[in-house]
Amino acid sequence: MTKETLTRLFQSTNLVSLSTAIQITDRFEYKFIPKNQFQLTAGKICNEYLFLEKGYMRAFAHDTEGNEVTTGFCSSGQMTFEVSSFFNRTRSMENIQALNDCEGWYITYQQLNNLFHTLPEFREFGRSVLVEGYAGLKTRMLSMITETAEERYEQLFKTSPGIFQHAPLKTIASYLGITDTSLSRIRKELARKH
Amino acid sequence: MTKETLTRLFQSTNLVSLSTAIQITDRFEYKFIPKNQFQLTAGKICNEYLFLEKGYMRAFAHDTEGNEVTTGFCSSGQMTFEVSSFFNRTRSMENIQALNDCEGWYITYQQLNNLFHTLPEFREFGRSVLVEGYAGLKTRMLSMITETAEERYEQLFKTSPGIFQHAPLKTIASYLGITDTSLSRIRKELARKH
DNA sequence: TTCATTTCTTGTCATTTGGCAAGATTACCA
DNA sequence: TGGTAATCTTGCCAAATGACAAGAAATGAA
Numbered sequence: 001m002t003k004e005t006l007t008r009l010f011q012s013t014n015l016v017s018l019s020t021a022i023q024i025t026d027r028f029e030y031k032f033i034p035k036n037q038f039q040l041t042a043g044k045i046c047n048e049y050l051f052l053e054k055g056y057m058r059a060f061a062h063d064t065e066g067n068e069v070t071t072g073f074c075s076s077g078q079m080t081f082e083v084s085s086f087f088n089r090t091r092s093m094e095n096i097q098a099l100n101d102c103e104g105w106y107i108t109y110q111q112l113n114n115l116f117h118t119l120p121e122f123r124e125f126g127r128s129v130l131v132e133g134y135a136g137l138k139t140r141m142l143s144m145i146t147e148t149a150e151e152r153y154e155q156l157f158k159t160s161p162g163i164f165q166h167a168p169l170k171t172i173a174s175y176l177g178i179t180d181t182s183l184s185r186i187r188k189e190l191a192r193k194h
Numbered sequence: 195m196t197k198e199t200l201t202r203l204f205q206s207t208n209l210v211s212l213s214t215a216i217q218i219t220d221r222f223e224y225k226f227i228p229k230n231q232f233q234l235t236a237g238k239i240c241n242e243y244l245f246l247e248k249g250y251m252r253a254f255a256h257d258t259e260g261n262e263v264t265t266g267f268c269s270s271g272q273m274t275f276e277v278s279s280f281f282n283r284t285r286s287m288e289n290i291q292a293l294n295d296c297e298g299w300y301i302t303y304q305q306l307n308n309l310f311h312t313l314p315e316f317r318e319f320g321r322s323v324l325v326e327g328y329a330g331l332k333t334r335m336l337s338m339i340t341e342t343a344e345e346r347y348e349q350l351f352k353t354s355p356g357i358f359q360h361a362p363l364k365t366i367a368s369y370l371g372i373t374d375t376s377l378s379r380i381r382k383e384l385a386r387k388h
Numbered sequence: 389t390t391c392a393t394t395t396c397t398t399g400t401c402a403t404t405t406g407g408c409a410a411g412a413t414t415a416c417c418a
Numbered sequence: 419t420g421g422t423a424a425t426c427t428t429g430c431c432a433a434a435t436g437a438c439a440a441g442a443a444a445t446g447a448a
Contacts, residue, residue, distance in 0.1 A: 061336065063336075063339075063340040064340070067340075069336060069339055069340055071332065071335070071336065083325055083328045083329070083332075084325060084328065084329040084332070087321065087322075087325045088322075088325060123317070126321075127281065127320075127321070127324070128281075128282075130321070130324045130325070130328065131277055131278060131281045131282060131324070133328055134277045134278065134324065134327055134328050134331065135277070135278040137328065137331040137332060137335060138265065138278070138331060140335060141265070141331060141334060141335055141338070142255065142257075142263060142265065144335070144338045144339075144371060145257075145263055145338075145368065145371040146257040146258070146261075146263055148434080149434080149435080150434095168394080168395060168396085169395075169396065170395075170396090174339065177338060177339040178434095178435070178436085179435075179436060179437085180395085180396075180397095181396095181397085181398085181435085181436070181437080181438095182434080182435055182436070183396095184396060184397055184398080185397085185398085185434095185435090187396095187397095188397080188398090342404080343404080343405080344404095362424080362425060362426085363425075363426065364424095364425075364426090372404095372405070372406085373405075373406060373407085374425085374426075374427095375405085375406070375407080375408090375426095375427085375428090376404085376405055376406070377426095378426060378427055378428080379405090379427085379428085381426095381427095382427075382428085
Protein backbone atom coordinates (compact mmCIF):
# COMPACT_ATOMS: atom_id res chain seq x y z
CA MET A 1 0.00 0.00 0.00
CA THR A 2 1.42 3.35 -1.04
CA LYS A 3 0.51 6.87 -0.13
CA GLU A 4 -0.14 7.72 -3.76
CA THR A 5 -3.90 8.10 -3.30
CA LEU A 6 -3.33 10.52 -0.46
CA THR A 7 -0.95 12.67 -2.47
CA ARG A 8 -3.45 12.71 -5.32
CA LEU A 9 -6.19 13.88 -2.93
CA PHE A 10 -4.21 16.93 -1.89
CA GLN A 11 -3.39 17.75 -5.47
CA SER A 12 -6.89 17.17 -6.75
CA THR A 13 -8.24 20.20 -4.94
CA ASN A 14 -5.88 22.41 -6.96
CA LEU A 15 -5.06 24.16 -3.70
CA VAL A 16 -1.75 22.41 -3.23
CA SER A 17 1.25 21.92 -5.51
CA LEU A 18 2.77 18.50 -6.07
CA SER A 19 5.83 19.20 -3.94
CA THR A 20 3.68 20.46 -1.10
CA ALA A 21 1.35 17.50 -1.46
CA ILE A 22 4.32 15.20 -1.03
CA GLN A 23 5.49 17.11 2.04
CA ILE A 24 2.07 16.82 3.60
CA THR A 25 1.71 13.17 2.73
CA ASP A 26 5.05 12.46 4.42
CA ARG A 27 3.58 13.33 7.80
CA PHE A 28 0.67 10.92 7.59
CA GLU A 29 1.02 7.50 9.14
CA TYR A 30 -0.54 4.26 8.08
CA LYS A 31 -3.38 2.79 10.06
CA PHE A 32 -5.28 -0.46 9.82
CA ILE A 33 -8.69 -0.58 11.48
CA PRO A 34 -10.16 -4.10 11.62
CA LYS A 35 -13.86 -4.64 11.13
CA ASN A 36 -16.02 -3.45 14.05
CA GLN A 37 -13.13 -1.63 15.72
CA PHE A 38 -13.82 1.89 16.91
CA GLN A 39 -11.83 4.70 15.38
CA LEU A 40 -13.46 7.09 17.85
CA THR A 41 -15.51 6.49 20.98
CA ALA A 42 -18.09 8.87 22.42
CA GLY A 43 -16.64 10.68 25.41
CA LYS A 44 -13.14 10.85 23.94
CA ILE A 45 -11.57 13.79 22.15
CA CYS A 46 -11.12 13.03 18.47
CA ASN A 47 -7.41 13.32 17.88
CA GLU A 48 -6.87 11.75 14.47
CA TYR A 49 -7.45 13.39 11.13
CA LEU A 50 -7.91 10.25 9.08
CA PHE A 51 -7.90 9.74 5.36
CA LEU A 52 -9.82 6.56 4.63
CA GLU A 53 -8.14 4.77 1.78
CA LYS A 54 -10.04 1.52 1.87
CA GLY A 55 -13.21 0.29 3.52
CA TYR A 56 -16.34 1.75 5.04
CA MET A 57 -17.01 3.35 8.40
CA ARG A 58 -20.07 4.65 10.11
CA ALA A 59 -20.51 7.43 12.63
CA PHE A 60 -23.30 7.08 15.14
CA ALA A 61 -24.67 8.73 18.25
CA HIS A 62 -27.26 7.68 20.81
CA ASP A 63 -30.59 9.43 21.16
CA THR A 64 -32.23 10.19 24.51
CA GLU A 65 -33.76 6.69 24.62
CA GLY A 66 -30.39 5.07 24.00
CA ASN A 67 -31.02 4.01 20.42
CA GLU A 68 -28.18 4.17 17.95
CA VAL A 69 -28.57 6.86 15.30
CA THR A 70 -26.33 6.76 12.26
CA THR A 71 -25.04 10.28 11.70
CA GLY A 72 -22.93 9.46 8.68
CA PHE A 73 -21.05 7.00 6.55
CA CYS A 74 -17.47 7.29 5.38
CA SER A 75 -16.12 5.52 2.36
CA SER A 76 -12.74 5.43 0.72
CA GLY A 77 -11.37 8.75 -0.44
CA GLN A 78 -12.88 10.73 2.42
CA MET A 79 -11.45 12.44 5.46
CA THR A 80 -12.90 10.72 8.50
CA PHE A 81 -13.01 12.52 11.84
CA GLU A 82 -15.50 14.24 14.11
CA VAL A 83 -15.27 17.90 13.17
CA SER A 84 -16.53 19.45 16.35
CA SER A 85 -14.57 17.28 18.77
CA PHE A 86 -11.39 17.47 16.74
CA PHE A 87 -11.26 21.24 16.32
CA ASN A 88 -12.85 22.31 19.57
CA ARG A 89 -10.98 19.68 21.59
CA THR A 90 -14.22 18.61 23.23
CA ARG A 91 -15.53 15.16 24.06
CA SER A 92 -17.14 13.54 21.07
CA MET A 93 -20.85 12.79 21.15
CA GLU A 94 -20.31 10.30 18.38
CA ASN A 95 -18.64 6.99 17.74
CA ILE A 96 -16.88 6.11 14.53
CA GLN A 97 -16.63 2.42 13.78
CA ALA A 98 -15.25 0.33 10.93
CA LEU A 99 -17.93 -1.53 8.99
CA ASN A 100 -15.28 -3.74 7.44
CA ASP A 101 -11.50 -3.92 7.50
CA CYS A 102 -10.27 -0.41 6.81
CA GLU A 103 -6.96 1.12 5.87
CA GLY A 104 -5.99 4.74 5.89
CA TRP A 105 -3.54 7.47 6.78
CA TYR A 106 -3.77 9.84 9.69
CA ILE A 107 -2.10 12.67 11.52
CA THR A 108 -2.81 13.95 15.01
CA TYR A 109 -4.34 17.28 15.93
CA GLN A 110 -0.96 18.65 16.93
CA GLN A 111 0.66 17.53 13.71
CA LEU A 112 -2.18 18.96 11.68
CA ASN A 113 -1.73 22.34 13.28
CA ASN A 114 1.98 22.18 12.68
CA LEU A 115 1.31 21.53 9.02
CA PHE A 116 -1.27 24.30 8.88
CA HIS A 117 1.36 26.60 10.30
CA THR A 118 4.23 25.64 8.04
CA LEU A 119 2.28 25.01 4.83
CA PRO A 120 -0.29 27.72 4.17
CA GLU A 121 -1.60 25.86 1.14
CA PHE A 122 -2.55 22.99 3.38
CA ARG A 123 -4.76 25.30 5.39
CA GLU A 124 -6.75 25.85 2.23
CA PHE A 125 -7.17 22.13 1.93
CA GLY A 126 -8.31 21.96 5.53
CA ARG A 127 -10.85 24.65 4.92
CA SER A 128 -12.16 22.94 1.84
CA VAL A 129 -12.68 19.75 3.85
CA LEU A 130 -14.81 21.72 6.30
CA VAL A 131 -16.73 23.49 3.57
CA GLU A 132 -17.42 20.22 1.76
CA GLY A 133 -18.62 18.65 4.96
CA TYR A 134 -20.86 21.60 5.63
CA ALA A 135 -22.33 21.48 2.14
CA GLY A 136 -22.89 17.75 2.41
CA LEU A 137 -24.78 18.13 5.65
CA LYS A 138 -26.92 20.88 4.19
CA THR A 139 -27.79 18.75 1.18
CA ARG A 140 -28.78 15.91 3.46
CA MET A 141 -30.81 18.32 5.60
CA LEU A 142 -32.63 19.55 2.52
CA SER A 143 -33.36 16.00 1.44
CA MET A 144 -34.82 15.25 4.87
CA ILE A 145 -37.21 18.17 4.41
CA THR A 146 -38.15 17.86 0.76
CA GLU A 147 -37.83 14.20 -0.16
CA THR A 148 -39.74 11.10 0.83
CA ALA A 149 -37.95 8.27 2.61
CA GLU A 150 -38.16 6.30 -0.61
CA GLU A 151 -36.41 9.04 -2.57
CA ARG A 152 -33.71 9.35 0.07
CA TYR A 153 -33.18 5.61 -0.05
CA GLU A 154 -32.83 5.57 -3.82
CA GLN A 155 -30.46 8.51 -3.71
CA LEU A 156 -28.22 6.80 -1.16
CA PHE A 157 -28.31 3.57 -3.08
CA LYS A 158 -27.28 5.38 -6.24
CA THR A 159 -24.45 7.37 -4.68
CA SER A 160 -23.12 4.82 -2.17
CA PRO A 161 -24.12 1.31 -3.20
CA GLY A 162 -21.14 -0.13 -1.36
CA ILE A 163 -22.65 0.78 1.99
CA PHE A 164 -25.47 -1.67 1.46
CA GLN A 165 -22.98 -4.50 1.31
CA HIS A 166 -21.46 -3.60 4.65
CA ALA A 167 -24.04 -1.98 6.89
CA PRO A 168 -27.18 -3.70 8.21
CA LEU A 169 -30.50 -2.17 7.23
CA LYS A 170 -31.11 -0.90 10.73
CA THR A 171 -28.01 1.27 10.46
CA ILE A 172 -28.97 2.57 7.04
CA ALA A 173 -32.55 3.16 8.16
CA SER A 174 -31.55 5.43 11.02
CA TYR A 175 -29.31 7.36 8.64
CA LEU A 176 -32.35 7.90 6.42
CA GLY A 177 -34.45 8.91 9.41
CA ILE A 178 -36.81 5.93 9.36
CA THR A 179 -37.16 2.58 11.12
CA ASP A 180 -35.78 -0.64 9.73
CA THR A 181 -39.35 -1.87 9.32
CA SER A 182 -40.20 1.02 7.03
CA LEU A 183 -37.00 0.57 5.07
CA SER A 184 -37.81 -3.08 4.54
CA ARG A 185 -41.21 -2.10 3.15
CA ILE A 186 -39.71 0.56 0.92
CA ARG A 187 -37.36 -2.02 -0.53
CA LYS A 188 -40.27 -4.37 -1.13
CA GLU A 189 -42.22 -1.64 -2.87
CA LEU A 190 -39.26 -0.68 -5.06
CA ALA A 191 -38.65 -4.32 -5.99
CA ARG A 192 -42.29 -4.51 -7.10
CA LYS A 193 -41.89 -1.39 -9.24
CA HIS A 194 -38.70 -2.40 -11.01
CA MET B 195 -24.46 52.29 16.30
CA THR B 196 -20.93 51.32 17.21
CA LYS B 197 -18.79 48.38 16.27
CA GLU B 198 -18.44 47.40 19.89
CA THR B 199 -20.53 44.25 19.55
CA LEU B 200 -18.41 43.10 16.66
CA THR B 201 -15.17 43.61 18.57
CA ARG B 202 -16.61 41.70 21.49
CA LEU B 203 -17.53 38.81 19.19
CA PHE B 204 -13.96 38.39 18.03
CA GLN B 205 -12.68 38.56 21.57
CA SER B 206 -15.31 36.25 22.99
CA THR B 207 -13.89 33.26 21.16
CA ASN B 208 -10.62 33.71 23.07
CA LEU B 209 -8.85 33.18 19.77
CA VAL B 210 -8.13 36.84 19.20
CA SER B 211 -6.53 39.50 21.39
CA LEU B 212 -8.19 42.86 21.94
CA SER B 213 -5.78 44.74 19.71
CA THR B 214 -6.26 42.23 16.92
CA ALA B 215 -10.02 42.31 17.40
CA ILE B 216 -9.92 46.06 16.89
CA GLN B 217 -7.81 45.72 13.77
CA ILE B 218 -10.26 43.21 12.33
CA THR B 219 -13.28 45.26 13.26
CA ASP B 220 -11.78 48.26 11.47
CA ARG B 221 -12.14 46.54 8.14
CA PHE B 222 -15.83 45.80 8.49
CA GLU B 223 -18.31 48.22 6.97
CA TYR B 224 -21.78 49.08 8.15
CA LYS B 225 -24.78 47.77 6.27
CA PHE B 226 -28.49 48.36 6.62
CA ILE B 227 -30.79 45.76 5.08
CA PRO B 228 -34.43 46.85 5.04
CA LYS B 229 -37.18 44.34 5.66
CA ASN B 230 -37.71 41.86 2.81
CA GLN B 231 -34.54 42.93 1.01
CA PHE B 232 -32.28 40.14 -0.20
CA GLN B 233 -28.80 39.93 1.22
CA LEU B 234 -28.07 37.11 -1.24
CA THR B 235 -29.93 35.87 -4.29
CA ALA B 236 -29.76 32.34 -5.68
CA GLY B 237 -27.54 32.25 -8.74
CA LYS B 238 -25.15 34.90 -7.40
CA ILE B 239 -21.83 34.28 -5.71
CA CYS B 240 -22.02 35.15 -2.03
CA ASN B 241 -19.43 37.87 -1.57
CA GLU B 242 -20.19 39.33 1.83
CA TYR B 243 -19.18 37.90 5.17
CA LEU B 244 -21.83 39.57 7.29
CA PHE B 245 -22.10 39.95 11.01
CA LEU B 246 -25.75 40.50 11.86
CA GLU B 247 -25.98 42.97 14.68
CA LYS B 248 -29.70 43.56 14.70
CA GLY B 249 -32.70 41.84 13.18
CA TYR B 250 -33.61 38.47 11.74
CA MET B 251 -32.89 36.90 8.38
CA ARG B 252 -33.87 33.66 6.77
CA ALA B 253 -32.09 31.52 4.21
CA PHE B 254 -34.20 29.55 1.81
CA ALA B 255 -33.90 27.40 -1.29
CA HIS B 256 -36.43 26.02 -3.74
CA ASP B 257 -37.20 22.32 -3.99
CA THR B 258 -37.77 20.54 -7.31
CA GLU B 259 -41.44 21.57 -7.34
CA GLY B 260 -40.53 25.21 -6.78
CA ASN B 261 -41.64 25.43 -3.16
CA GLU B 262 -39.63 27.58 -0.81
CA VAL B 263 -37.72 25.61 1.82
CA THR B 264 -36.27 27.45 4.79
CA THR B 265 -32.72 26.23 5.24
CA GLY B 266 -31.91 28.43 8.20
CA PHE B 267 -32.57 31.48 10.32
CA CYS B 268 -30.04 34.08 11.36
CA SER B 269 -30.46 36.31 14.36
CA SER B 270 -28.33 39.01 15.89
CA GLY B 271 -24.87 37.99 16.93
CA GLN B 272 -24.39 35.51 14.11
CA MET B 273 -22.26 35.50 10.99
CA THR B 274 -24.60 35.41 8.03
CA PHE B 275 -23.39 34.12 4.66
CA GLU B 276 -23.73 31.07 2.46
CA VAL B 277 -20.70 28.96 3.34
CA SER B 278 -20.41 26.94 0.17
CA SER B 279 -20.93 29.79 -2.28
CA PHE B 280 -18.70 32.17 -0.35
CA PHE B 281 -15.69 29.90 0.00
CA ASN B 282 -15.97 27.93 -3.21
CA ARG B 283 -16.89 31.01 -5.27
CA THR B 284 -19.82 29.16 -6.77
CA ARG B 285 -23.35 30.32 -7.50
CA SER B 286 -25.51 30.15 -4.41
CA MET B 287 -28.44 27.75 -4.38
CA GLU B 288 -29.94 29.78 -1.59
CA ASN B 289 -31.42 33.18 -0.94
CA ILE B 290 -30.88 35.15 2.22
CA GLN B 291 -33.56 37.69 3.02
CA ALA B 292 -34.19 40.12 5.84
CA LEU B 293 -37.28 39.25 7.89
CA ASN B 294 -37.26 42.74 9.41
CA ASP B 295 -35.01 45.78 9.21
CA CYS B 296 -31.50 44.52 9.80
CA GLU B 297 -28.19 46.12 10.60
CA GLY B 298 -24.77 44.58 10.48
CA TRP B 299 -21.14 44.75 9.51
CA TYR B 300 -19.55 43.03 6.55
CA ILE B 301 -16.36 42.49 4.63
CA THR B 302 -15.94 41.06 1.15
CA TYR B 303 -14.37 37.74 0.23
CA GLN B 304 -11.20 39.48 -0.90
CA GLN B 305 -10.93 41.50 2.26
CA LEU B 306 -11.55 38.44 4.38
CA ASN B 307 -8.71 36.61 2.69
CA ASN B 308 -6.45 39.60 3.18
CA LEU B 309 -7.27 39.56 6.87
CA PHE B 310 -6.77 35.81 7.06
CA HIS B 311 -3.36 36.37 5.52
CA THR B 312 -2.21 39.24 7.69
CA LEU B 313 -3.82 38.17 10.97
CA PRO B 314 -3.33 34.47 11.68
CA GLU B 315 -5.50 34.70 14.79
CA PHE B 316 -8.40 35.75 12.62
CA ARG B 317 -8.09 32.54 10.65
CA GLU B 318 -8.80 30.70 13.87
CA PHE B 319 -11.94 32.73 14.24
CA GLY B 320 -12.91 31.91 10.66
CA ARG B 321 -12.41 28.24 11.32
CA SER B 322 -14.47 28.36 14.48
CA VAL B 323 -17.34 29.93 12.54
CA LEU B 324 -17.23 26.99 10.13
CA VAL B 325 -16.98 24.43 12.90
CA GLU B 326 -19.89 26.01 14.78
CA GLY B 327 -21.98 26.02 11.64
CA TYR B 328 -21.13 22.40 11.00
CA ALA B 329 -22.03 21.39 14.54
CA GLY B 330 -25.29 23.32 14.35
CA LEU B 331 -26.29 21.57 11.16
CA LYS B 332 -25.47 18.19 12.64
CA THR B 333 -27.56 18.90 15.72
CA ARG B 334 -30.46 19.90 13.51
CA MET B 335 -29.96 16.78 11.39
CA LEU B 336 -30.05 14.63 14.51
CA SER B 337 -33.23 16.35 15.69
CA MET B 338 -34.85 15.62 12.32
CA ILE B 339 -34.10 11.94 12.81
CA THR B 340 -34.79 11.45 16.49
CA GLU B 341 -37.38 14.05 17.47
CA THR B 342 -41.02 14.52 16.57
CA ALA B 343 -42.14 17.66 14.78
CA GLU B 344 -43.71 18.80 18.04
CA GLU B 345 -40.42 18.44 19.89
CA ARG B 346 -38.55 20.29 17.16
CA TYR B 347 -41.11 23.08 17.34
CA GLU B 348 -40.78 23.42 21.10
CA GLN B 349 -37.02 23.40 20.85
CA LEU B 350 -37.02 26.17 18.25
CA PHE B 351 -39.51 28.18 20.25
CA LYS B 352 -37.35 27.87 23.32
CA THR B 353 -34.07 28.81 21.65
CA SER B 354 -35.29 31.40 19.13
CA PRO B 355 -38.60 32.85 20.26
CA GLY B 356 -37.88 36.05 18.32
CA ILE B 357 -38.23 34.26 15.02
CA PHE B 358 -41.90 33.64 15.69
CA GLN B 359 -42.51 37.35 15.79
CA HIS B 360 -40.98 37.90 12.39
CA ALA B 361 -41.43 34.84 10.22
CA PRO B 362 -44.78 33.48 9.02
CA LEU B 363 -45.67 29.95 10.10
CA LYS B 364 -45.18 28.62 6.60
CA THR B 365 -41.53 29.66 6.73
CA ILE B 366 -41.03 28.14 10.16
CA ALA B 367 -42.87 24.97 9.16
CA SER B 368 -40.57 24.27 6.22
CA TYR B 369 -37.58 24.83 8.51
CA LEU B 370 -39.01 22.17 10.81
CA GLY B 371 -39.67 19.86 7.88
CA ILE B 372 -43.45 19.92 8.04
CA THR B 373 -46.32 21.75 6.36
CA ASP B 374 -47.89 24.89 7.76
CA THR B 375 -51.08 22.90 8.29
CA SER B 376 -49.32 20.45 10.55
CA LEU B 377 -47.58 23.23 12.41
CA SER B 378 -50.89 24.91 13.05
CA ARG B 379 -52.24 21.66 14.51
CA ILE B 380 -49.16 21.19 16.65
CA ARG B 381 -49.64 24.66 18.08
CA LYS B 382 -53.26 23.89 18.82
CA GLU B 383 -52.33 20.67 20.57
CA LEU B 384 -49.64 22.39 22.62
CA ALA B 385 -52.05 25.16 23.62
CA ARG B 386 -54.46 22.49 24.84
CA LYS B 387 -51.73 20.84 26.90
CA HIS B 388 -50.44 23.97 28.61
C1' DT C 389 -22.33 -29.07 10.70
C1' DT C 390 -25.22 -27.26 14.39
C1' DC C 391 -26.87 -23.92 17.32
C1' DA C 392 -27.54 -19.27 18.79
C1' DT C 393 -27.77 -14.66 17.40
C1' DT C 394 -28.57 -11.15 14.38
C1' DT C 395 -30.88 -9.45 10.54
C1' DC C 396 -34.70 -9.02 7.58
C1' DT C 397 -39.50 -9.41 6.39
C1' DT C 398 -44.33 -9.30 7.22
C1' DG C 399 -48.90 -8.66 9.57
C1' DT C 400 -51.87 -5.77 12.34
C1' DC C 401 -53.09 -1.60 14.03
C1' DA C 402 -52.22 3.20 15.79
C1' DT C 403 -50.20 7.66 15.07
C1' DT C 404 -48.35 11.26 12.48
C1' DT C 405 -48.36 13.98 8.70
C1' DG C 406 -49.94 15.53 4.18
C1' DG C 407 -53.28 17.28 0.52
C1' DC C 408 -56.97 19.88 -0.36
C1' DA C 409 -60.39 23.14 0.45
C1' DA C 410 -63.09 26.37 3.11
C1' DG C 411 -63.47 29.79 6.33
C1' DA C 412 -61.58 33.05 9.89
C1' DT C 413 -58.22 36.29 10.98
C1' DT C 414 -54.71 39.49 10.17
C1' DA C 415 -51.78 42.58 7.62
C1' DC C 416 -50.97 45.74 4.21
C1' DC C 417 -51.77 49.15 0.77
C1' DA C 418 -54.20 52.51 -2.04
C1' DT D 419 -61.20 53.65 5.66
C1' DG D 420 -62.03 49.85 2.69
C1' DG D 421 -60.65 46.22 0.15
C1' DT D 422 -57.37 42.79 -1.28
C1' DA D 423 -53.99 39.55 -0.29
C1' DA D 424 -51.56 36.89 2.92
C1' DT D 425 -51.76 34.16 6.88
C1' DC D 426 -53.66 30.98 10.01
C1' DT D 427 -56.97 27.52 11.43
C1' DT D 428 -59.93 23.63 10.78
C1' DG D 429 -62.39 19.56 8.71
C1' DC D 430 -62.09 15.51 6.02
C1' DC D 431 -59.76 11.86 4.23
C1' DA D 432 -55.51 9.55 2.34
C1' DA D 433 -50.75 8.25 2.65
C1' DA D 434 -46.61 7.46 5.16
C1' DT D 435 -44.51 5.78 8.98
C1' DG D 436 -44.10 3.75 13.58
C1' DA D 437 -44.77 0.19 17.36
C1' DC D 438 -44.97 -4.35 18.38
C1' DA D 439 -44.67 -9.08 17.59
C1' DA D 440 -43.88 -13.25 15.02
C1' DG D 441 -41.59 -15.78 11.80
C1' DA D 442 -38.06 -16.44 8.00
C1' DA D 443 -33.46 -15.96 6.52
C1' DA D 444 -28.74 -15.14 7.04
C1' DT D 445 -24.68 -14.98 9.74
C1' DG D 446 -21.14 -16.35 12.80
C1' DA D 447 -18.98 -19.22 16.17
C1' DA D 448 -18.01 -23.61 18.50
